[in-house]
Amino acid sequence: MADKPGDLIQGTLDMLILKTLALEPMHGYGISVRLEQMSKGVFRLNAGSLFVAFQRMQRAGLIKSEWKATENSRRAKYYALTDRGRKRLNSETREWGRQVAAITRILEA
Amino acid sequence: MSLLRNIASGLRSLFRNEQVSQELEEELNGFLEIAAEEKMKHGMSHHDAIRQVRLEQGSVDMTKEVVRSAGWESFVETCWQDVRFATRMLGKSPGFTAVAVLTLALGIGANTAIFSVVNALVLRPLPVERPKDLAFLENAHYGPSQSFPNYKDLRDRNQTFAGLIGYRMAPVELETDRGALRIWGYLATGNYFDILGVRPALGRCFNQNDDLRVGASPYAVLSYSAWQSRFGSDPAVVGKTIRLNRVPYSVIGVAPPGFHGTEVFYWPDVWVPMMMEPRIESNSWLDSRNTWNTWIIGRLKPNVSLSLAEADLNVVAAEMARQYPDINDGLQFKLAKPGLIGNMIGRPAKAFAFGVLMLAALVLLVACTNLAGMLAARAADRQREVAIRLAIGAGRGRVVRQVLTETLILSLLGGAAGYLLASYLSEALSRWRAPLDFPVQFSVNPDWRVFLFALAGAILAGMLFGSAPAWRASRTDPNTALRGASATWGPGRLAFRDLLVVVQVALCFVLVSASFLSLRGLQQALKMNLGFQPEHVATAAFELNLAGYSEERGRAFQQQALQTIQQLPGVQSASYSNSVPLSIDQSHTGVFPDKPDLRPSDRIGVTFYQVSPEFFATIGTKLLAGREFNWHDDANSRQVAIVNLAFAKRVLYTDNAVGKRFRSGITGPFAEVVGLVEDGKYGSLTESQQPAVFWSILQAYNSATTLEVKSSLPATQMIGEVRQAIARLDPQLPLYGVGSLTQMLGFAFFPTRAAAIALSAFGILAIMLAVTGIHSLLAYAVSRRTQEIGIRMAVGARPVQVLRLVLGRAAALLVLGSLVGLTLALAVGKVISSIVYQTQPRDPFVMITAWIAIALLGLFASWAPARRAMRVDPLVALRHD
Numbered sequence: 001m002a003d004k005p006g007d008l009i010q011g012t013l014d015m016l017i018l019k020t021l022a023l024e025p026m027h028g029y030g031i032s033v034r035l036e037q038m039s040k041g042v043f044r045l046n047a048g049s050l051f052v053a054f055q056r057m058q059r060a061g062l063i064k065s066e067w068k069a070t071e072n073s074r075r076a077k078y079y080a081l082t083d084r085g086r087k088r089l090n091s092e093t094r095e096w097g098r099q100v101a102a103i104t105r106i107l108e109a
Numbered sequence: 110m111s112l113l114r115n116i117a118s119g120l121r122s123l124f125r126n127e128q129v130s131q132e133l134e135e136e137l138n139g140f141l142e143i144a145a146e147e148k149m150k151h152g153m154s155h156h157d158a159i160r161q162v163r164l165e166q167g168s169v170d171m172t173k174e175v176v177r178s179a180g181w182e183s184f185v186e187t188c189w190q191d192v193r194f195a196t197r198m199l200g201k202s203p204g205f206t207a208v209a210v211l212t213l214a215l216g217i218g219a220n221t222a223i224f225s226v227v228n229a230l231v232l233r234p235l236p237v238e239r240p241k242d243l244a245f246l247e248n249a250h251y252g253p254s255q256s257f258p259n260y261k262d263l264r265d266r267n268q269t270f271a272g273l274i275g276y277r278m279a280p281v282e283l284e285t286d287r288g289a290l291r292i293w294g295y296l297a298t299g300n301y302f303d304i305l306g307v308r309p310a311l312g313r314c315f316n317q318n319d320d321l322r323v324g325a326s327p328y329a330v331l332s333y334s335a336w337q338s339r340f341g342s343d344p345a346v347v348g349k350t351i352r353l354n355r356v357p358y359s360v361i362g363v364a365p366p367g368f369h370g371t372e373v374f375y376w377p378d379v380w381v382p383m384m385m386e387p388r389i390e391s392n393s394w395l396d397s398r399n400t401w402n403t404w405i406i407g408r409l410k411p412n413v414s415l416s417l418a419e420a421d422l423n424v425v426a427a428e429m430a431r432q433y434p435d436i437n438d439g440l441q442f443k444l445a446k447p448g449l450i451g452n453m454i455g456r457p458a459k460a461f462a463f464g465v466l467m468l469a470a471l472v473l474l475v476a477c478t479n480l481a482g483m484l485a486a487r488a489a490d491r492q493r494e495v496a497i498r499l500a501i502g503a504g505r506g507r508v509v510r511q512v513l514t515e516t517l518i519l520s521l522l523g524g525a526a527g528y529l530l531a532s533y534l535s536e537a538l539s540r541w542r543a544p545l546d547f548p549v550q551f552s553v554n555p556d557w558r559v560f561l562f563a564l565a566g567a568i569l570a571g572m573l574f575g576s577a578p579a580w581r582a583s584r585t586d587p588n589t590a591l592r593g594a595s596a597t598w599g600p601g602r603l604a605f606r607d608l609l610v611v612v613q614v615a616l617c618f619v620l621v622s623a624s625f626l627s628l629r630g631l632q633q634a635l636k637m638n639l640g641f642q643p644e645h646v647a648t649a650a651f652e653l654n655l656a657g658y659s660e661e662r663g664r665a666f667q668q669q670a671l672q673t674i675q676q677l678p679g680v681q682s683a684s685y686s687n688s689v690p691l692s693i694d695q696s697h698t699g700v701f702p703d704k705p706d707l708r709p710s711d712r713i714g715v716t717f718y719q720v721s722p723e724f725f726a727t728i729g730t731k732l733l734a735g736r737e738f739n740w741h742d743d744a745n746s747r748q749v750a751i752v753n754l755a756f757a758k759r760v761l762y763t764d765n766a767v768g769k770r771f772r773s774g775i776t777g778p779f780a781e782v783v784g785l786v787e788d789g790k791y792g793s794l795t796e797s798q799q800p801a802v803f804w805s806i807l808q809a810y811n812s813a814t815t816l817e818v819k820s821s822l823p824a825t826q827m828i829g830e831v832r833q834a835i836a837r838l839d840p841q842l843p844l845y846g847v848g849s850l851t852q853m854l855g856f857a858f859f860p861t862r863a864a865a866i867a868l869s870a871f872g873i874l875a876i877m878l879a880v881t882g883i884h885s886l887l888a889y890a891v892s893r894r895t896q897e898i899g900i901r902m903a904v905g906a907r908p909v910q911v912l913r914l915v916l917g918r919a920a921a922l923l924v925l926g927s928l929v930g931l932t933l934a935l936a937v938g939k940v941i942s943s944i945v946y947q948t949q950p951r952d953p954f955v956m957i958t959a960w961i962a963i964a965l966l967g968l969f970a971s972w973a974p975a976r977r978a979m980r981v982d983p984l985v986a987l988r989h990d
Contacts, residue, residue: 028136029143047140047166048175051133055176059115072146076139 013053014062015096016043018081018089021063025080027070028054054079062088119182133176137169187507188514195515205487206519208881209480213523213570215874216476218530221563223469223867225535225555227462229373232558235448236367238306239408243371244415246273246405246422247451249441254401257383257394259429259437260298263405266425269418270407272304277402278375279389282655282843283339284352291845292335294353294379295370296386302330304408305371311336312347312362320382323395328382329358333366335378353381354655356388371406373448399436406447415444435775438709465867467937468623471616472874473570478613479882481574484516485606486889488578496587505583512582516575517568524567531555531563577605607922610886614926614963615933617879622934622959624865624872629955631865634858640753640789641690642729643850647818647827648689649835650846654812656839663812666838670816671721673834679820679827684724687811689850690791691857700802701772702760709775713760716791716799719806725751725786727819728850735767735784742783743807748773751784756800780804794857815846824849876966883970887919891974895981903983915978916971923967927960934959 020026020034032045057063062085068078081089121129144166145158153161166172177183199206234240246263247253255263260275267273276297283290295301299320307314310333319326329351331340340346350357358381369376387393394400409418419442426440445451449458488495495508532555539554653663667685674683688694699712718724722738725731733754742749750771757766761782770779780802788798806814820827828847835844846853891898898911935951 027139027143029140029147033147047137047172051137051172051176052179055118055179059118061114070143072143074139074142075135076143077136 012096013045013049014057015089015092017050017053017057017079018062018085018092021079021081022086022089025066025068025078027076027078029076031079057085061085115181119185130173130177133173134169137172141166141169187510191511191514192518194511195518198515199518202487205483206522209483209519210523210526212476212479212878212881213520213567214526214530215878216473217524217527217563217566217570218534219472219527219871219874220466220469220566221527221531221555221559222534222538223462223466224562225531225559226538227466228556228558228562230449230462231459233373233556235371235373236369237371240447242271242409243305243447244407244409244418244444245371245447245451246407246442247445248401249443250439253404253451255403255405256398256401256436257403258396258398259440260403260405262429263422263425263442266428267407267418267421269410269413269421271410272300273405273407274298274301274304275383275403275405276301276371277383277386277404278372278377279381280845281353281379281381281389282355282652283378284355285339291843292339292378293375294377294381294389296383296389297380298383301380304406307368308365309362310365311344312360314362314364315380315382320384323384323386323393324388326382326384327356327358327388328361329353330362330364330380331360332364332369332376332378332380334369334376336363339378353379354389355657358385371447372450398433404450407444419444435709461864465864468620468868468871471620472871472878473566474573475613475616475620475875475878475882477570477574478609478616479574479878479885480516480519480570481577482606482609482613482882482886482889484574484578485581485609486885488512488581489893491582492585495582495585499585500587508585509579509583512579513571513575516578517571520567520571520575523570524563527567528555528560528563531559535559606886606890607918610883610919610922611926611929613879613882614923614967615930617875617966618927618930618959618963619934619937620868620875621872621962622930622955623937624868624870625955625959625962626938626952627861627865627868629952631861634794634861637790637794639691639854640730640787641850643854645819645821645824646728646850647820647824647831648815648846648848648850648853649818649828649831649844650813650815651835651842651844652813653842656842658812660810660812664807664810667721667814670835670838673838674816674818674831677818677820677827677830677834679822679830681819681821682723682727683816683818684721684727685814685816686718686720686724686806687814688718689728689815689817689853690718690789691793692815692846692853695792698773698802700760701775701777702762703770703772703779707772707775712775713800715756715760716801717804718801719804719809719811720751721806724803724817725784727817729819730789731787733785733787734765735782737784738803738805738807740807742805746808748778748780748808749783749805750780751786751803752782753786753801754788755798756802757782757785759800790857794861817850824851876962880966880970883919883923883967884973887915887971887974888977890918891915891978894978898978898981899983899985902981908979911978911981912975915975919967919971919975923964927963930963931956931960 016035017031020031020038026034028047028050032047032050035043035045054063054065058065058079061082063079064082065077065079067075070076141159141162144162145155148158148161149155235243237243245253246255248255255275257275260273264273264275274297276295278293279296280291280293283292299315299317302309302314303316309330312330314330315326315328319328331346336342336346343349346360347362349360351360352358364380370380381389384395386395394402407418409415422442422444426437426442430437430440498508498511499505535555653666658666671683671685674680688696696717697714698717699714701707701711701713704711720738722740722742725737735751738749738751752760752766754764757764757769760771761769763769764785766782766785768782770781772778773780786803789801790796791799791801816831818827818831822830828849832844832847835842898906898914901911901914934956938951
């Protein structure tokens with residue numbers, strides 16, 4: 001797949017962030033930790049690509065942000081899904097499933 | 110939606126840069142702290158944790174930069190940076206900037222000015238509704254005019270036009286408080302305004318119902334400019350009565366501003382229904398099928414092509430030819446773009462305009478080579494700067510963008526200055542009134558097309574002269590460049606600049622030879638034998654029918670006026686005629702040779718004049734044989750004629766014309782030739798020898814006559830005397846065409862003169878540009894080689910050898926450039942001879958003169974650099990840098 005571990009397939013980062021935020025609003029670090037945990041350490045994102053993605057998705061209207069206090073009463077920007085983001089997540093998940101199934105069929109043939 | 114949000118967010122970070130950046134920084138710092146806290150849970154110290162996170166994630170500033178450069182606004186931002194940087198750099202070398210902008214302004218200005226003329230003449234659509242559907246109908250063999258009965262047949266029988274309008278330019282006399290004033294108008298058929306789709310500014314325009322019976326509709330529509338200038342913008346002008354040619358007309362409306370009929374150069378004062386023609390002009394031709402006085406413009410029905418319409422018209426023409434074979438035999442029509450009286454003026458005007466535009470483009474090209482040279486020099490000087498930028502990590506794309514931004518700013522500044530220059534020039538041209546008895550005017554005011562042209566010219570120029578330095582900059586090798594500037598002084602660089610000199614010299618040669626050619630053409634046109642001597646001849650014209658004279662009283666008045674003027678002091682001879690050669694007003698007729706079984710095809714078209722006794726003596730035409738008319742050649746004697754040599758050869762088949770006879774119509778009476786005169790120019794300077802016949806004006810009365818007065822006094826002084834003498838006879842009679850014969854020829858010489866002025870201006874521009882260009886290239890080469898020259902001198906080179914070093918190369922380039930230029934000049938000679946009369950594109954005299962001029966300017970341009978090279982002090986030079 002990717003050349004080195006931790007590199008994402010192009011275009012999938014947005015989907016993963018959407019998925020992470022589907023449960024609850026989170027701040028940037030939370031998202032990166034959650035992604036790392038859920039992928040069992042396969043995806044390690046640096047802050048640069050993460051924040052570029054936030055900016056891009058926010059401009060596309062998929063997520064929205066709000067300054068809130070963390071559990072340690074620190075100020076952080078929390079990102080949450082918009083309706084549009086939720087729809088996008090659904091459609092992308094379906095599409096992803098279709099493609100993975102197809103690729104698997106080809107690889108196992 | 111998301112696009113909007115994207116733009117809004119981008120704009121926010123552009124304009125509230127500080128706030129957005131702070132917010133991002135805060136967020137990233139928070140990210141860092143939270144990450145560190147996590148690490149501290151595993152027992153790290155705060156300091157170690159922060160350090161660890163930084164190592165893993167990169168610095169906050171780095172991340173900020175990455176995030177910022179991901180949005181589109183960062184592109185705008187870097188562009189803005191480039192612009193600021195470029196402006197600063199240009200500001201730092203104001204001399205360079207000023208020269209570059211000025212060079213461009215001249216090049217783009219010249220082009221834009223010429224383009225606005227082309228635009229006004231050819232490109233700009235007529236100010237009417239759907240101008241694309243209009244077509245000017247012209248006779249395939251005889252030019253633009255048709256007879257009015259033929260017009261009516263065409264109008265009623267065609268299948269492809271929504272309507273055909275017939276119209277004619279006509280001078281009329283308007284009575285004002287200060288006496289009669291000669292103004293120009295249009296006679297137009299009733300459907301004129303409806304077909305053109307013109308709505309009045311005030312009142313109404315006349316329509317079909319106002320143009321039914323001859324003389325029944327004395328209505329006038331004023332042009333907007335006439336309403337302003339002659340009626341003081343009187344809002345109550347509609348309903349008032351004005352007197353045109355002593356007949357009352359009621360003003361029914363004012364045409365909208367900007368509408369001046371269908372000819373781009375003609376600005377009439379008034380429109381009158383066609384059925385008033387007999388009241389406006391003294392002879393009625395509305396029912397004469399053989400008087401070709403009407404111009405026709407048609408509006409095509411939807412989805413009808415020009416060729417279909419032409420075919421349709423020619424079907425009608427064939428019918429008309431069967432019906433009236435003696436007049437319409439061989440009748441055929443073709444369609445042309447309206448605006449310039451079909452192809453009569455349209456074709457030469459277009460050829461002229463595009464030819465001049467082509468030469469103007471060459472001027473711009475010279476300006477571009479100039480700038481390319483200057484920029485190449487500047488780029489070489491700035492190599493260190495570029496190298497440093499590359500070394501500290503600027504991308505090559507960024508470096509190219511930076512250089513292009515700079516040239517683009519230069520070219521836009523130059524374009525703006527050029528546009529201003531062109532607007533000024535074209536405004537002057539729009540205000541200019543030709544010294545003619547005719548409302549010639551060109552509305553060359555720049556519009557959006559001209560603006561786009563200037564903008565495109567500027568950008569194209571910027572690309573042209575900027576791409577080479579940009580490409581060069583991108584290939585800079587920081588390693589060599591930083592080790593020492595002179596290290597990159599390679600042969601390739603030299604070749605590029607050498608090429609620029611060659612191109613510049615070649616283009617300059619073309620332009621200089623073009624301007625020499627045009628000046629020589631003008632000189633030859635002025636020296637050309639016109640068949641008469643215009644010097645010291647004053648002219649004045651009057652029209653007696655319109656002034657209420659009967660034919661009998663008119664004859665008496667004409668002779669009385671002539672006698673009075675002949676008695677003025679200083680007058681050598683005087684005469685009168687219906688017109689003079691090379692004025693706007695020329696008349697043509699058909700004659701037949703004296704032979705049995707004449708057929709319509711034996712008709713020979715000739716120019717004709719009606720002249721009084723002493724006409725040839727007055728205008729200085731040589732009488733080759735026979736006699737001038739005398740006062741007995743009147744209505745009571747047999748029909749006599751004086752002919753020119755070309756007439757004698759074509760119609761009489763002999764040079765020995767006196768005593769021979771010919772017919773003025775197929776069954777018409779014979780005319781006997783009593784005199785033979787030399788050939789001359791009648792319609793234009795370029796025409797081949799035309800046959801011409803001169804009738805005695807005593808045998809055929811004409812109420813419109815021009816007086817010619819030859820005197821020992823300057824014509825300007827004589828004019829005043831003539832004016833007073835006529836005023837003593839009839840103080841009410843308006844005079845027109847008052848001036849000298851030389852002035853009147855202004856019309857004939859106008860195209861040649863305009864071309865000579867335009868091309869000389871181009872030549873001078875090209876010389877200026879080439880001199881500065883060659884000078885700056887050589888000066889730069891010398892300054893770069895100062896060190897080398899110093900070494901040569903230190904090891905014993907004499908000044909002459911140094912001079913040879915500098916000039917040798919320049920001379921070689923100059924010779925090469927001139928050779929290329931000569932080839933080009935011969936190739937474009939055809940274009941030049943299409944815009945300047947009397948030129949031989951291969952005139953060796955002109956080519957040699959151009960060559961000498963180029964050599965001199967090359968010498969002139971290299972003088973200062975060569976001197977500087979010879980004065981190089983080896984001691985100073987070797988200490989250099």
